[in-house]
Amino acid sequence: MNDMFFTPGRGSRSPTNAVITPRFELNSSGSISPPLVVSGLGVRADGPTQAPSLPLTTGANNPNPNPKARDNPSESAATPTPPRPVVLVEMGAPTYRLAAAVTGPSGAEAxxxxxxxxxxxxxxEEEGEYGRFVDSDLYDLPSAPLRRLAQGEQARPGVAVADAEAEGPLDLSRLDVPAALDQILSQLGLTNAMCGEWRLLKHIEEPEFGPDAGVNTVLVITSLESKPEALQDSCKWMSTEGARELLSDVKPGDTRIGPYVHVGFVKSDLSSDCTAGSTLVSQEYPPGITLVPMKSSTLRPFRTTNLVVIQATSGTCGSKRPDYFACGDVLLIDPGCCSQVHTELADLVNSLPKKLLVLVTHHHNDHVEGLSVVQRCNPDAVLLTHENTMKRIGKGNWSTGYTAVTGGESICIGDQELQVVFAPGHTDGHMGLLHVNTNALIVGDHCVGHGSAILDNRAGGNMKDYFQTTYKFLEMSPHVLIPMHGRINLWPKHMLCGYLKNRKAREASILQSIENGAQTLFDIVSKTYCDVDRKLWIPASFNxxxxxxxxNSQHKLPKVSENCTQLLYVS
Incomplete structure (x- = not known):
């Protein structure tokens, strides 16, 4: 599996104040694994099957990789400075996807x-150890890629969409709508002759999740002239009420409803838009969970950190109950935006109810840099985080007390219930959060929307903890994974199993190198990464x-290498 390990926390500091150096791990071709491609409103079926080969350059170096060098300049001069690899990503123009709402003859009521x-x-190989981890069925409005026409190319005659000028800059004449509709109707086993007039329902611009330029969605709607006697096995009729219930009262393992249904038929009933009237672009899915990607000091391929906002969907306010650890009217998770967008963050915080809770998944700068803004706008806000994380958050970010969480605590936000999950691995104080109403798992940096995040060994990052947390997440059987960088993932078990397979394959390769005689860190890296550019060996060595x-903790190292771990730290 091609892989890239991404350290989001540029500028994050360990207890020793040593700057955490970002690291990447790549395969021998230097390529990066394709993400499980999920658009802003659903799964893309046209994701790449091969990873694109992206160029890497070495950026600015860590000025003090050795914490002792601050007091000993001569030691600093003798210590090699690890390079900072940077993945260069071409933004380009957003792509499009067409989703279709096909209703019964009397409209959506039918x-x-x-x-x-x-x-x-x-x-x-997934049928073995991972065979029991299978995501439940996901139903959504049918969709297809919507190709942008080349310069001078004319779309073939076909379907006309009424109200096509109703959504601002959208120009459907430059998109191959007939071809996309043909694909959609074939999924349903229908023909266009069975459909009435097509109308534009919504045009949704995806927020800046990255690493690509985004996937905008064109949602169209039609009514059938008459109900077909039979449907494809993969299709079924759904009512708005049934979809609302499946979205807002979820049981693990039940049938899931996707984002297109939510935005097309349910969102107006359940949503509370925290960015209304703001320049910020957000995405709400599942109901009650809003992602606001905000520019941060994170590293490429990402440019933003997802600020997660959780509000009541029914307009009710949180009240203190003895069976809840904390209650509020709104919860913010990881306000890590950089100073360039602190004004926008302040506007958002000022628009929210005053009974505010803030949860920080871990201490990296791109997850806490906006904390001071939150506290300035709402001095009564309550900060929730693990004690190991709080030790690493500077007074400049949060100057007053906090409430420690260790995992298992229940939080009430109006009609929304959440459970704190202790999720070490990335750091020793890393936390996740389960949104009980929708069975959505907010995973911090344990997972990212593209590639995978490396573990921070200067802040208690630990491979055993990482594996245990991944298995814990699998056993929780979430319906959606929500990372703090990148898009949501609608196939959580598939993604988590992929992480396990990738880590275990890398570890097996390292063990084989040791069994073949590698004794020092250089030996292991040179054998395990023999086909990788030597410039990448230093960042690879951290992992x-x-x-x-x-x-070593599993007693898997051969006896001839019993001193291997000591040699690693002196080589």
Whole structure:
């Protein structure tokens, strides 16, 4: 599996104040694994099957990789400075996707058609250890890629969409709507002759999740002239009330409803837009959870950190109950935006109810840099985080007390219930959060929307903890994963199993290198990464240390290498 490990926390500091150096791990071709491509409103079926090969350059170096160098300049001069690899990503123009709402003859009251979404392909090895971890069925409005026409190219005659000028800059004449509709109707087993007039329902611009330029969605609607006698096995009728219930009162393992249904038929009933009237672009899914990607000091390929805002969907306010650890009217998670957008963050905080809770998943700067803004706008806000995280958050970010969480605490936000999850691995104080109403799991930096995040060995990052947390997440059987960088993931178990397979394959390769005679860190890296550019060996070595520690804790290292872990730290 091609992989890239991404350290989001540029400028984050450990207890020793040593700057955490970002690291990347790549395969021998230097390529990066394709993400499980999820658009702002649903799964893209047209994701790349091969990873694009992206150029890497070495950026600014860490000025003090060795904490002792602050007091000993000569030691600083003798210590090599790890390079900072940077993945260069071309932004380009956003792509488009067409989603279609096909209702019964009397309109949405008669129900609408949904299609079972194809899961990501499984390989044979997944039938073994990972065979029992299978995501439940996901139903959504049918959709297809919407190709942008080339310069001078004319779309073939076909379907006309009424009200096409109703959504500002959208120009449907430059998009191949007939071809996309043909794909959608074939999914449903219908023909265009069975449909009435097509109308534009919504045009949704995706927020800046990255690393690409985004996937905008064109949502169109039509009514059938008459209900077909039979449907494709993968399709069924759904009512708005049924969709609302499946979205807002979720049971683990139940049938899931996707984002297109939510935005097309349910959102107006349940949503509370925290960015209304703001320049910020947000996405709400599942109901009650709003993601606001905000520019941060994170590293490429990402440019933003997802500020997560959780509000009551029914307009009710939180009241203190003895069975809840904390209650409020709104919860903010990881306000980590950089100073360039602190004004926008302040406007958002000032627009929210005053009974505000703030939860920080971990201490990296791109997750806490906006804390001071939150506190300035709402001095009564309550900060929730792990004690190991709080020790690393500077007074300049949060100057008053906090409430420690360790995992298992229940939080009430109006009609929304959440459970804090202790999730070490990325750091020793890393936390996640389960949104009970929708069974959505907010994972901090344990998962990211593209590639995977490396573990911070200067802040208690630990491979054994990482594996245990990943298995814990799998056993929780979430319906959606919400990372703090990148898009949501609608196939959580598939993604988590992929992380496990990737880590275990890397560890097996490292063990084989040791069994073949590698004794020092340089030996292991040079054998494990022999086909990788030598410029990448130093960043690769950081992760090798954690894998060797994990192998040693399992007593898997061969006896001839019993001193291997000591040699790693002096080589």
């Amino acid at each position: 129900g609408f058609l949904v299609a079972r979404q194809p899961p990501p392909p499984r390989v044979q 090798v240390r954690l894998h060797v520690d994990h192998l």
